[in-house]
Amino acid sequence: MAVASTSLASQLSGPKSLSSYSGLRLSCSKLESSHSLSATQSLFQHLHSHLRLSSSSRKASRGVVAMAGTGKNGTKDSISKLVADLNSAKLEPDVDVVVAPPFLYLDQVKSSLTDRIELSGQNSWVGKGGAFTGEISVEQLKDIGATWVILGHSERRHVIGEDDQFIGKKAAYALNEGLGVIACIGEKLEEREAGKTFDVCFQQLKAFADAVPSWDKIVVAYEPVWAIGTGKVASPEQAQEVHVAVRDWLKQNVSAEVASKTRIIYGGSVNGGNSAELAKKEDIDGFLVGGASLKYTDYKSQMQHTTINAHLFLISFPIFLIFLVASYSSISSTGWFNSGYRPSQREAVQRAGRGGSSSSPWGVAILLVLLLVLVSYQSSVHSKWFGGRSD
Numbered sequence: 001m002a003v004a005s006t007s008l009a010s011q012l013s014g015p016k017s018l019s020s021y022s023g024l025r026l027s028c029s030k031l032e033s034s035h036s037l038s039a040t041q042s043l044f045q046h047l048h049s050h051l052r053l054s055s056s057s058r059k060a061s062r063g064v065v066a067m068a069g070t071g072k073n074g075t076k077d078s079i080s081k082l083v084a085d086l087n088s089a090k091l092e093p094d095v096d097v098v099v100a101p102p103f104l105y106l107d108q109v110k111s112s113l114t115d116r117i118e119l120s121g122q123n124s125w126v127g128k129g130g131a132f133t134g135e136i137s138v139e140q141l142k143d144i145g146a147t148w149v150i151l152g153h154s155e156r157r158h159v160i161g162e163d164d165q166f167i168g169k170k171a172a173y174a175l176n177e178g179l180g181v182i183a184c185i186g187e188k189l190e191e192r193e194a195g196k197t198f199d200v201c202f203q204q205l206k207a208f209a210d211a212v213p214s215w216d217k218i219v220v221a222y223e224p225v226w227a228i229g230t231g232k233v234a235s236p237e238q239a240q241e242v243h244v245a246v247r248d249w250l251k252q253n254v255s256a257e258v259a260s261k262t263r264i265i266y267g268g269s270v271n272g273g274n275s276a277e278l279a280k281k282e283d284i285d286g287f288l289v290g291g292a293s294l295k296y297t298d299y300k301s302q303m304q305h306t307t308i309n310a311h312l313f314l315i316s317f318p319i320f321l322i323f324l325v326a327s328y329s330s331i332s333s334t335g336w337f338n339s340g341y342r343p344s345q346r347e348a349v350q351r352a353g354r355g356g357s358s359s360s361p362w363g364v365a366i367l368l369v370l371l372l373v374l375v376s377y378q379s380s381v382h383s384k385w386f387g388g389r390s391d
Contacts (some may be wrong), residue, residue, distance in 0.1 A: 003135075079105050080112070086116045095286075098148050103136050110145040120148035120182065123156060126170045138177045149174050152184040152204065154225045171218070172211040180217040184207050184267075185246075189226035196327035197224075199243050205249055215258045219265060220246060221288045229266030229290065236277045236284075241268045243283035276337070 079101060088187030092099055100120035101109045110119050125135040125236075141149060151174065152167040171181045185204040187197045201222070214219065222242055224234050243264045251259035262287075266278055271300075278284050 070341070074102060074105060076105070076108065079109060083109055083112050086117060087112075091116065095187075100150055106141075106144050106146065106161060119146045120150060121146050121179075122150050122153070124149045124151070124170060124174055124179070126166065126173055138174050138179055141179065142177065144178075146179065148180040148182060150182045150184065150221075152208075153230055154184065154186060154223060158188070158225065164204050165211075167204075168207035168211035171208055175212055175214065175217055180219070181212075181221050182221050184221045184223055184288075186223040186225050186228075187267075192224065192226065197242060201246060202249050205246065206253070209254055215250075215254065215262055217302055219263050221265050221267050222246060222286060223267035229269065231269050233269045233274050234266070236281050239278060240281040240283055245279070248350060273295060 034338050083099075086097065097117040097282050097329060098120045099113065099117055099123050100108060101123065106119065106121070113119065115216065115247040121136060121141040123136065124138045124141055125132055128139060129137050138149070151171050156162045156167070156203055170376075171183060174181050180256065185201045196312070205220075222239070224238075224242075226232060227234055243266070246264055247262070250262060263285035264283060265286040266284050269288045270278070270289045275287055278287070
């Protein structure tokens with residue numbers, strides 16, 4: 001299921017639109033994390049916290065956004081679980097959430113989803129109805145309760161073969177019919193390596209700008225194609241560079257007001273680990289999250305493993321310290337550290353009879369190795385949990 005979070009109120013029509021979006025809240029609070037949370041809850045609390053806590057005054061004026069999409073993945077049971085997790089998750093008050101499940105499950109999700117979260121289609125047709133087998137019309141999306149649609153995603157461009165102008169027309173029709181548009185742009189790997197990133201993104205933006213009647217209900221999603229589902233993530237600096245360029249293009253070719261208000265979000269292997277650094281960037285207003293929003297079992301398992309390792313560490317470390325102090329005291333009292341001193345066999349036997357041990361340093365060494373192994377294992381699991389690959 002596609003899951004998205006956006007601070008939509010400010011971009012839809014200002015404060016007056018709040019009444020038509022029940023569940024939207026504007027007060028701010030810091031989230032507390034918990035190991036008992038599900039993967040979906042934890043992921044979005046990570047994203048929301050990073051977005052909210054890193055928002056500058058200028059960024060806050062545009063609102064913050066976090067979005068997600070996962071193509072045709074999901075089943076009735078898995079989507080029911082995800083919806084239940086989202087309904088019970090603690091979401092940042094000024095970060096809205098939009099979910100974009102596969103078309104077959106839109107009605108299921110809408111009927112069970114809290115009003116705090118909005119619904120989006122993953123695609124829509126360019127005009128009103130007609131004999132276009134397999135397509136979904138804007139009217140059908142509205143009828144089922146969707147308020148947003150994702151257009152121009154890389155698969156639609158590079159697999160289905162939709163060109164820039166066709167996508168622009170689709171966006172114009174959706175906007176004219178009252179849907180908000182998540183307008184996706186992004187370059188392929190060969191285009192980036194050829195130094196054409198800006199050219200590609202600007203060309204895609206121009207197709208939207210030439211067709212749409214207004215930018216009031218548009219969120220731009222920058223998704224470098226080479227980072228979608230590959231585990232590769234644009235560095236915060238790379239993403240910020242493109243976001244700045246996109247905002248400057250809007251300023252030069254649309255208007256300064258649109259450039260200032262339009263939210264530009266980042267997508268491409270986003271997860272709870274890399275979102276923190278990305279969110280610190282001034283022009284990254286949120287995220288389009290993919291497979292990370294679906295990996296309930298893996299994410300929960302990683303959390304549990306990290307918790308177990310932390311407990312092992314907390315238990316073993318005091319034992320290690322006690323043993324180390326006791327061993328050091330024993331060794332010091334014998335004078336082993338004195339230059340040239342070695343206990344005689346008789347003295348060693350006498351110490352053994354009194355409960356002493358001449359092998360204490362070996363015990364310390366063994367415990368030290370054990371401690372290092374535990375720390376190393378914990379670090380590897382922690383790294384996998386927070387920085388692992390995500391589609």
